Every structure is written in structure tokens, then in C-alpha cells.
Amino acid sequence: MLGVLALCAVPASAQTPAAAAATAKTHRFDLPAASLAETLRAISRVSGVTITFDSESVAGKRAPAVSGTLMLSDALAMAIGDNDVEARATATGYWVAVANKLDTVFVVARRDQAETSFKADRSDTATRSGSDLMEIPGGVTIITSKVLETQQMTSIQNALANVSGMSFKQSPQGSPTFGIRGFGETALMVNGVADNSAAMSNVFGVERIEVLKGPQAILTGAGSLGGGVNVVIKKPQAAPIRSMMLQYGSHGDLTVAGDVAGAVTEDRRLSMRVIAAHSQARDNAAGFDGRKDDSFLPQLRWKDQTTDLIVGASYGKQHGPVPLYTFGRRDGVIMPVPELMLGRPEDGFETRQRRAFYQLEQVLSPSVTLISRLNRSLQDTEVHVRSPAGLGYATGAANDAPNGSVLFFAGRSEQNQNSTSGDHYLRILGSTGQVTHKLSLGFDHTETRLHQPQWSGPNTTVKVYPPATGAPFGDLRADASTLSNILDQKATQYDTFLQDLMNWGDWSLLANLRSTRYANESTVLIPPATVSVSPQKVVRRTTPGVGLVYSLTPEVSLYTNYAEGFVPSTLPxxxxxxxxxxxxxxxxxxxxxxxxxxxxxxxxxxxxxxQSNTTVYYRPGNCYNVRDAQLARGVEVDAQGQVTRGLNALFNYTFTTAKDVGNPAANYTGLPKHKMSLWATYDLQDAAWRGLGFGVGVSASSNSKGTTDARYMLYVPGQAQIDASVFYNNGPWSTTFGVKNIGNRLLYATTAGSSFIPVMERRNYMLTIKRDFK
Structure with a gap:
């Protein structure tokens, strides 16, 4: 048998002590016949030894039943059988692949699975143990870069619509914000480290977007009530990449991007990758100056049997125009889209991010690995957008009779934020009897400094229905010239944590405990000379979590979990x-x-x-009480991967209900009860049509409350959108032509108030041409 020969062919001197010890220990296996991938995962779970494999190498291969009290090497040989793959001992376990890919475990010689398929099998972030998603007791959805490519995505925010449980809100003073399971406080990470600029990452440099459902205090401490989003950037690799992409779409939206990677040294242990992109559009649907997005991402990587070190930096600069929006009346009627541009062409949002980072995974001993990650991030933001106060009404007019005017506030703000975040821990492998352990023990830290000046100016009342003539809006930077206040704030967080993933036969138990120390201090200057100083306030919190997984079969896992999240408060x-x-x-x-x-x-x-401990202001005492508030319940379904030969699909469905247990009259905006999306691509299989394919997407949602004011009846209506694309791949060339909102329907995004109802893009087009150079 090829599998037995492969295992026997590994000389004892080539095996690490960890692999030798694992091979010598026996385990009880009772695994039915299944796919080779599923059987390898089951062997890893039972033995507690990390077994990784090349997805392409094991695709379509079957494994016979593996039964008996066996050493790990014997179980692997039995599973591999006559399949043309081999197992190679590594510093932390085994690597399974076809012969010409066995050495890729020591250097990065191929793209990650997320860059080549709709499905990703593992997440380092969710448990800090590099575990298979089937062993994680919680909902985790991974949007791969292959999905982003086929959907012709241009932003992280748009990509998150592929995930169940996501909700979105937009205000006139900021880019769209998102929440998970009805809660807007979402942990943001880059490569597993806290980073508030994560959502601004350029999509062309993203390997995957991991969405972790439920509170993530164990990962980020404070700031996560409903879940977390981790943006993983593309890594250097030794296999050469030389690609250029040109993309052109509606509104003169032009993007040029390049991706270069490869080995730097002859032994291929040192590799590099540089990704750069420039995007610029002529205008947007509202007539404002179009979006701009420039990014540059250089990285170096050293990888051998015991060390995996990535050092890199990134730079990004964006201009986001004011989106198209309209207004809601008090009786719930949504007004027509204004014909008047609600500002000047240059109004919008300016952002700039600079980041330096490293990631280290160092094998210290057969059972101990050090993981250390650090981000230094600087973000500058300027908001120069006029904020609407909603439709005006004549004195004594009926609710359904607005006078057609809108009051606009002249406000402008800048935000300079710098942060340093790190996550450092030991991953320890061990066992107690028949129970194996993957123990993560460590600490993380975050320090954030914020400097935020704000300016104001005279308000402007403009006739929107019918539209005013002339130029009703002045230069906002000139109008908003009175300094209102300056906020300086410093927040620090230090955490220690313990997380243990225990496996016993078909059972996996994940237990964790985290201790957080959060400190905040601030100073507010109100001209001409008023200074308000808030001295340092310290909050301490211990958060537990536990989850259980039962592997019913190699293909089916059942799980349950309990987790907590929190947002610190320094109110009296x-x-x-x-x-x-x-x-x-x-x-x-x-x-x-x-x-x-x-x-x-x-x-x-x-x-x-x-949710508990929502604050309620008590005026007589100038202090706050707390009470229970939002209770969200829901059902989520996510599916992704290859359905059949040539057909790849990504599907999600969400059913959500939310209520305030202490105030039944309260409204939660932006939460449709039903939401779904489907994106599928099909490569034609007939030889005569080889390379040609098409994509179809459907997204839909039920209506959602559009205002928190219980007196008004504003709802954003339920809606559906259909997208489509056709693509052709021929050798190094690939071309995609996509159409979004193919029915040219008038659709609205969810909103939090009647003064700002975002209008989604009508029918729009995008052509992408990509060339790979060998």
C-alpha cells in the first residue's frame, strides 16, 4: 500500500520528537468509511495531533473504515490506503499531500485555500488553536478571496452582506456601520489582533474575512457584544505570483491592481509579496465626486520547520462620497429621491491608514509553540458632510404635509487615532489519560490615543421639494470654521486569558476564561477656555465561556455554547x-x-x-441606573463550497427578532426579520465551452423599522435584488462582466431615522480583466 510505504519511508531522524511521541501512543479509533479529508480530521481530533492536508491533494478521495486501538502512524496508513498521497512528520504533527507538495509545509509554496475556493476549513482566530471549523463550538463564516473576486467586490462592508446575522446602518456622518445578531458593538481585528481600521482594508489584499458569531470577549476583551470580524490579509509565498488586474465600471470607476510574490532565497524559506491598487471613480449616483482608494501592502516571510515569521506594512488612502439618500415622512411615506445634490461635489469622508505589523509562530519544543502578533496602526479621518435634520413642517400642518424644506447642519470633524495592539500566547499540546488538550495561555494589550477636533457653522435651510435653484450650499470647510471642541482621549486594555480545547473520542470541549483591565481618561477643550478633565477610570472584568461539540459522524457535528461580551462604562x-x-x-x-x-x-x-446593564439617566441625582434591555433571538444558516462539479455557491439566511424586555414600546431599527442571499457560479463542463461560465446572485430582506420614534410608522420596505455575471478563463487571461441590480429596481438600505434613508445603486456594470504572468 502506498500509504504504508510513505509512512515507513520517513526516516526516524527526519521525524521530530513530537511526531515520534505521537506515533508511539495508541488511541481507540472507530471511524466509518468517509472522505479522506473527513477521516483525517477525525484522526486529528481523536489523537489530539495536528494533521493538516492540501485540499486539492485529497479532493474526491475516500478512506476506508479505521477501527481498533492503533498508533497514530498506523491509523494514518490505514486511512490513506491506496490513495496517491503521503504523510510527512512535521514539528507539530503531520502534513498530508501528493508527493510534489510534501515539502510545501516547510515553505509557503502555494496559495492559501481561501484564495482558490469558496470554502475554507480552518480558523486560527476562533480558538487560537488552528482548529478545523467542525471542532469549533460556535458559528463562524469565512468569506474567501475567491468569493470576493467572483463577486467583483470593492469593499469589506459590501462583502459582509454574504454572512448571516449581519445588520447594517448608515448615517449622514459616517460610512456604513455593521452589527452582528442585532448588536452594533463589533470586535474588529486584522490577522487576529484588535484594529479599528480593519473594515477600511483594501479588498484586493484580503485573503479571507472571518465573521465570528456571538460575543468575542475571549478574543478582544471589551467592545464585543454580538460578534467579531477578523480581516486576514494575503500572505507571502514562495510559489511565484505575477498578476495584473484592470477593472472598469459604472460612473467611470477604474481600478488597476497588481500582485507580486515569490521566493527571495534559493532554499525558498524567505519569500515576499507586494500588493498595490489604485481606484478612482468619476462620480457616484448622487452626483458627488467619485470614490478614491489607494493601497500598498509589502510583506516578507521566513518559514522553515520551526519558525514562521511575517513582517509587513500597509498604507491606504480613501475618499468616500456622500451617498444617495432621501427622506421619510411622519406618516411613513418615503419621499422621491431628491433631484438636488444635497451638498457640494467635494463633500464626503477622507481616511488614511498606516499599519506596521508582525506575526510569529515559533515551535519551542515538541509540545509548545509561541504565537506573537503585533499591530501598530495610525488612522486619520475627516468628515465634511452636511447633516440633514429631516423634512420641515409648517406650523399646524398635518403629519402628511411637509413644506418641502430640509434643515442642514454645518459640521466638520477630524479624528486622529493611533493604536498599538498585540496578542501573545503559548499553544501547549498535552493529554490527561484519554483526553487531549490544546491549551492557549497568554496575554494581549491595546493602547489607543484619540485626538478629535470639531468645527461648526451656521445651519442652512434648503428647499428640496421642489429643488432650490442656484447653489444653495457653500463650501463646508469655510462655513464650518468655528471650533466647537477638542477631545483628547487615551484608552488602554490589558488582558490575560486561558483557553483549552479538550478532545475525548467524539467529544470536544472548549473552555476559556479572560481577565480584563480597561482604563480610560480624557480631556475636552471647549473654546475659548473651558477645559473638562476626566481622570483615569479603571474597569475590571472577568468573562467565562464554554462550548461543547459532539461529532455525530465525520460529516456531522452538533454543538452548544455559552459566551459573554461587554462594553466598559465610566458613567457615575x-x-x-x-x-x-x-x-x-x-x-x-x-x-x-x-x-x-x-x-x-x-x-x-x-x-x-x-443584554443587561443598559444605562438609564436619573436627573435628580445626575447619575445612572441600569436595567436589562435588548433580547435578540434568531436562526442562522450558512453554506459555502462546491455543490457539484463546476458549481460553487455561497448562501445565507437569517431569522431575527429583537425586543426590549424593559420597554416594550422601544424600536430596533435596521433589523429585518428575514434576510437571505445566494451567490453561485457555474463553469460550463462541455469541452467546447471550457473556460466559459456565469454567476447569479439573489439577495432579499423583509421590511425593517426605520425610526426609533414609536409615534411614527416609518418602515423600510422589503426588497430583493438580482445580480448576474459572465466570465471566461483562458490560460493566463480571465475576464468577468458583471451586472448588479439587473432589474434596475429602486431599493433602500436599512436606516436608523427618517432624516436619512440611503438609496441603493440602480443597475450598474463592472468589467474585470486579469492577466497572470509566469
Whole structure:
């Protein structure tokens, strides 16, 4: 048998002590016949030894039943059987691949799975253990760069619409914000490290977007009530990449991007990657100056048997124009889209990010690995947008009779934020009897400094219906010239954590505990000479979490979990001291399926997310009390991968309900009860049509409340959109032509108030041409 020969052919001197010890220990296996990928995962789970494999090498291969009390090497040989793959011992476990890919475990010689398919199998972020998603007791959705490429995505925010449980809100004073499971406080990370600029990452440099459902205090401490988003950037690799991309679409939207990677040294242990992109559009649907986006991402990587070190930097600069929007009346009628440009062409949002980072994974001993990650991020933002106060009404007029005028506030702000964040821990492998452990023990830290001046000016009342003539809006930077205030703030967070993933047969238990120390201090200057100083206030919090997974079969896992999240508060409590942190408690059950020879993954979840310690102001005492508030319940379904030969799909569905347990009259905006999306691509299989394919997308949602004011009946209506594309791949060339909102429908994005109802893009086009150079 080829598998036995492959294992026997590895000389003892080539095996690490960890691999030798694992091979010598026996385990009880009772695995039915399944796909080779699923059987390898099951062997890894039972033995507690990391077994990684090349997805392409094991695709379509089957493994016979593996049964008996066996050493790991014997179980691997039995599973591999006559398949043309081999197992190679590594410093931390085994690597399984076809012969010509065995050495790629020591150097990065190929693209990550996320760059080549709709499906990704593992997440380092979710448990800090590099575990397979089937072993993680919680909902995790990964949007791969292959999906982003086929959808011709231009931003992280748009890509997140592919994920169940996501909600979006937009205000006139900022880019769209998103929440998870009804809560807007979302942990943002880059490569597993806290970074508030993560959502501004250029999409062409993104390898994957990991969305972690439920509170993520164990990963980021404070600031996560509903979930977390981790943006993983593309890594250097030794296999050469030389590609150029040209993209052109509606509104003169032009993008030029390049991606260069390869080995620097002859032994291929030192590799590099440089990704650069420039985007610029003529205008947008509202007539404002179009978007601009420039990015530059250079990295170096050293990778051998025991060390994996990535050092890099990134630069990004963007201009976001004022979006197209309209207004809602008090009786719930949505007004027509204004014919008047609601500002000057140059108005919008300016951002600039600079980041330096490293990632280190160092094997210290057969059972101990050090993981250390650090980000230094600087972000500058300027908001120069006039904020509408909503439709005006004549005195005594009926609710449905606005006078057609809108009051606009002249405000401008700048925000200079710099932060340093790190995550450092030891991953320790061990066992107690028949229970294996992947223990993560470490600390993380974040320090953020914020400097934010704000300017104001005279307000402007403009006739929007019918549109005013002339130029009703002046230069906002000149108009908003009165300094209102300057905020200087410093926040620090230090955490220690313990996380243990325990495996016993078909059972996996994930237990974690985190201790957080959060400190905040601020100074506010109000001209001409008023200074308000808030001295340092310290909040401490301990958060537990636990999750259980039962592997019903190699293809089906059942799970349940409990997790907590919190947002610190330094407001004075009526009981003395500070009010306790706003908190959430997540209870969840679900099932995961790994189908069609591990080509398609499906995750289903049902959850209850309860919020407590919402503040209520008590005027007589100038202090705050707390109470329970939002209770969200929902069901989520996510599926992604290859359904059949040539057909790849990404699907999500969300059912959500939210109520305020202390105030039944409260409204939660931007939360449709039902939401779904489907994106599928098909490569024609007939030889005569080889290389040609098409994509189809459908997204839909039910109506959602459009204002928190219980007196008004404003709802954003339910809606649906259809997108389509056709593509052709021929050798080094690939071409995609896509059409979004193919029905040219008038659609609205979710909103939080009647004064700003975003209008989505009508029918629009994008042509992408890509050339790979060998």
C-alpha cells in the first residue's frame, strides 16, 4: 500500500520528537468509511495531533473504515490506503499531500485555500488553536478571496452582506456601520489582533474575512457584544505570483491592481509579496465626486520547520462620497429621491491608514509553540458632510404635509487615532489519560490615543421639494470654521486569558476564561477656555465561556455554547462608583455539516443573546441606573463550497427578532426579520465551452423599522435584488462582466431615522480583466 510505504519511508531522524511521541501512543479509533479529508480530521481530533492536508491533494478521495486501538502512524496508513498521497512528520504533527507538495509545509509554496475556493476549513482566530471549523463550538463564516473576486467586490462592508446575522446602518456622518445578531458593538481585528481600521482594508489584499458569531470577549476583551470580524490579509509565498488586474465600471470607476510574490532565497524559506491598487471613480449616483482608494501592502516571510515569521506594512488612502439618500415622512411615506445634490461635489469622508505589523509562530519544543502578533496602526479621518435634520413642517400642518424644506447642519470633524495592539500566547499540546488538550495561555494589550477636533457653522435651510435653484450650499470647510471642541482621549486594555480545547473520542470541549483591565481618561477643550478633565477610570472584568461539540459522524457535528461580551462604562452610578459594563450573554445550539467529500460546508445555529446593564439617566441625582434591555433571538444558516462539479455557491439566511424586555414600546431599527442571499457560479463542463461560465446572485430582506420614534410608522420596505455575471478563463487571461441590480429596481438600505434613508445603486456594470504572468 502506498500509504504504508510513505509512512515507513520517513526516516526516524527526519521525524521530530513530537511526531515520534505521537506515533508511539495508541488511541481507540472507530471511524466509518468517509472522505479522506473527513477521516483525517477525525484522526486529528481523536489523537489530539495536528494533521493538516492540501485540499486539492485529497479532493474526491475516500478512506476506508479505521477501527481498533492503533498508533497514530498506523491509523494514518490505514486511512490513506491506496490513495496517491503521503504523510510527512512535521514539528507539530503531520502534513498530508501528493508527493510534489510534501515539502510545501516547510515553505509557503502555494496559495492559501481561501484564495482558490469558496470554502475554507480552518480558523486560527476562533480558538487560537488552528482548529478545523467542525471542532469549533460556535458559528463562524469565512468569506474567501475567491468569493470576493467572483463577486467583483470593492469593499469589506459590501462583502459582509454574504454572512448571516449581519445588520447594517448608515448615517449622514459616517460610512456604513455593521452589527452582528442585532448588536452594533463589533470586535474588529486584522490577522487576529484588535484594529479599528480593519473594515477600511483594501479588498484586493484580503485573503479571507472571518465573521465570528456571538460575543468575542475571549478574543478582544471589551467592545464585543454580538460578534467579531477578523480581516486576514494575503500572505507571502514562495510559489511565484505575477498578476495584473484592470477593472472598469459604472460612473467611470477604474481600478488597476497588481500582485507580486515569490521566493527571495534559493532554499525558498524567505519569500515576499507586494500588493498595490489604485481606484478612482468619476462620480457616484448622487452626483458627488467619485470614490478614491489607494493601497500598498509589502510583506516578507521566513518559514522553515520551526519558525514562521511575517513582517509587513500597509498604507491606504480613501475618499468616500456622500451617498444617495432621501427622506421619510411622519406618516411613513418615503419621499422621491431628491433631484438636488444635497451638498457640494467635494463633500464626503477622507481616511488614511498606516499599519506596521508582525506575526510569529515559533515551535519551542515538541509540545509548545509561541504565537506573537503585533499591530501598530495610525488612522486619520475627516468628515465634511452636511447633516440633514429631516423634512420641515409648517406650523399646524398635518403629519402628511411637509413644506418641502430640509434643515442642514454645518459640521466638520477630524479624528486622529493611533493604536498599538498585540496578542501573545503559548499553544501547549498535552493529554490527561484519554483526553487531549490544546491549551492557549497568554496575554494581549491595546493602547489607543484619540485626538478629535470639531468645527461648526451656521445651519442652512434648503428647499428640496421642489429643488432650490442656484447653489444653495457653500463650501463646508469655510462655513464650518468655528471650533466647537477638542477631545483628547487615551484608552488602554490589558488582558490575560486561558483557553483549552479538550478532545475525548467524539467529544470536544472548549473552555476559556479572560481577565480584563480597561482604563480610560480624557480631556475636552471647549473654546475659548473651558477645559473638562476626566481622570483615569479603571474597569475590571472577568468573562467565562464554554462550548461543547459532539461529532455525530465525520460529516456531522452538533454543538452548544455559552459566551459573554461587554462594553466598559465610566458613567457615575446612583449606587456609587461606576455603572457596571453593558453586557451580553449568548446561548446557542447548532449543527455543522461537511458534505460532498468535504467540498461543501453548512452551519445552522439557533441563539438567544440577552443584554443587561443598559444605562438609564436619573436627573435628580445626575447619575445612572441600569436595567436589562435588548433580547435578540434568531436562526442562522450558512453554506459555502462546491455543490457539484463546476458549481460553487455561497448562501445565507437569517431569522431575527429583537425586543426590549424593559420597554416594550422601544424600536430596533435596521433589523429585518428575514434576510437571505445566494451567490453561485457555474463553469460550463462541455469541452467546447471550457473556460466559459456565469454567476447569479439573489439577495432579499423583509421590511425593517426605520425610526426609533414609536409615534411614527416609518418602515423600510422589503426588497430583493438580482445580480448576474459572465466570465471566461483562458490560460493566463480571465475576464468577468458583471451586472448588479439587473432589474434596475429602486431599493433602500436599512436606516436608523427618517432624516436619512440611503438609496441603493440602480443597475450598474463592472468589467474585470486579469492577466497572470509566469
Amino acid at each position: 452610578s446612583c449606587d456609587g462608583g461606576f455603572v457596571p459594563p453593558k453586557s451580553t450573554r449568548n446561548r446557542e445550539v447548532g449543527a455543522k455539516f461537511d458534505l460532498f467529500d468535504s467540498k461543501l460546508s453548512v452551519t445552522t445555529a439557533a441563539y438567544e443573546l440577552a
